[in-house]
Amino acid sequence: MNLQNTASPSQGQPTRFRFVIYVLIIAMCVVCYGDRAALSVAMPGIATEFGLNSGQTGWVLSSFLWSYFILNLPSAILLDRLGTRVMGVLAVTLWSMAMILGSLSASIGAFIATRVLLGIGEAPAFPLGNKVVRLWAPVRERGAVMTAFVCGIPIGLACGAAASTWLITSFGWRTAFASLGGLGLVWAACWLFISPRGDKARDGRIREVLSVPTLFRCRAFWGIIISQCCANYANFLLMSWMPIMLRDILHLSLAQSGTYTACANLGAAVLSLIAGKCGEYFVSGHALMHGERRRVVSLYLVLAATLGFLPFCHTTLSVVGVLAFSLAFVAAADGANMALLADLLVDHELLGSVTGLTMTFSNGVGILAPIMTGYLLQGTGSFHAVFYIMATLLLLGALNAMILPRSAVRARPDQPA
Template identity: 60%
Template structure:
């Protein structure tokens, strides 16, 4: 059991805060690489194409381990997996500060991907367990708000720390923050056996890939998640560099512009999440009703395609706030839609992990393709046009396809 003695309501609030904080730390650590990349590229002599590969390197392990880590989550519980995952990726940040060659640095990023692999499955499972059905969409949006908040805080903090202490010390400081989170999580989170007696030793839940792959409704959630993740990973990896190169500003100024964009988006996405949750309750009460909110938010997010026409920082930041908020609200609503549709609740972590395996597979392409497009064209215009088309595809698919419960065939081994 945890070391905290508190009321169920207070404990639920603490769990919410800590789960969102985990997401913030995760994306703050990712932002540190984006902000530090100009210094790292210069130190290691990287071309734009090679920079894209370094920016995407954590996704290599992240992609392959989403499903296995989610299965471990269903087996071992959120308390153990949360602490172990954040400890591992925080140590990877610290190891990265010690790297003296490109292969060694990439190895630490791959290790970081191993630690971050169960993050979203854990967040979805925890929010599903602790939240009431009527607030599930809002709480998932709040969790996913950790993405823009983490990227904003990480961009500002990293820009300042890199300027003052250098990128290596910055990685150490951010890694220490994650290690502190792990200790607090172990202290406050109740043990798995107390919360999930159905998953005690001797019982194991296995999802059926053929059953899920044959489900139109499963793909109706997976495809829009892939499309939204492409935009997420593009901006997460390249936004500070995009703003710096587009408006010819300093490292610190590009970090501030990035922070303004993500903080504004975090606030606006919570508003959008609340409005979307109310609209779902008022318009359609079926489990698949949330798909309308997902489709609408992704449709609005496709406005990223007009970024090349923004000729001032104010216009660009305003557009980014709106578009990122829509991506965040759409992703949160889509994960809540998945939680609504999965019939076997105890398999939700594994189904989420499988969903993210596909979505992160497309996400890997974003930073790499962006690097080569920049190398060939000298600007980011084509990057944003392609991203807008991909997001529109996701909006159409989620509107048309998911209508029925998603069954994850289970084999119980005693």
């Protein structure tokens, strides 16, 4: 097979090669979130080494989001211009080098600088995944594949937590960071040699960027943004604090908290894949360009809001079970919401840029999650208020998803009304 000349479904009939692309892009998400999980597991040791309190820990946990938030849109516009092949190699190489440099940091300032660099590399990751799925997945396969891509989040968090726990307890957190950075470099090499050349041409030979004012006048676009903001708040909070939550609630050791974090995320991965397949069944036969997928997004956000029951859970099985269930439907809602954006967007060649703008808003909210959690924990001494806030936001996101995303989304001012 000539990999470099394999056509995507957007150029003709779907080919089996698309499954190779699916595996690679899901693997990218796994690597991305495995790197993030490493910080969560290593954070108690890093906090001890650098003398950090709970509030300062929250700032360190959120530090990669500073650049990630600012560069979501610019990196997505660059993605539309450079194509998925080039941008994939550049992004993953950059964030992998940031992990390796983090392992060499001698001060907390230097360490935070490497996290900011990691955020720069990871900024185009979600737009890249959404664009690859839009290019390669047939329309009736899109929701399930996008959910599988988002499922890389819990898989990455689970694998990252398990691998980091073993590496940290055996060799220290610096070795864990360097090892995970090396894994990312391997992925970048694979993407360079396997992803077909000429993807920029298939992306549509972009000659102009999106019109932000046009998007902002679109009620359906705001509906997608709000749902994504609510899901991302919960996602980023759990991604950053879950191992620490488990240690606090269940009084676990580092090894135990890492193991149970991995179990919760693996359970979430399996359940979210099932949810993604069910979501495709629910929308089968409906006119997706009218926003029928919004009902799936709303349902998943309601199910994710079971996080609000965590203060009433006191056993290991109940705590890990609720975390796995909630995280699964956060991931499923993310995937369905991004598939909803692809359904509604008229200017599909600008999907990378529009996804980047969406993630700019949602990650701006996501930045608040680890910081607010640190201060809430410092002020109240428990996670109860944290869980109630998460559940409330998820329910508001579900209500929004049912009401707003009902019409086409246009990214250029010259489109007819």
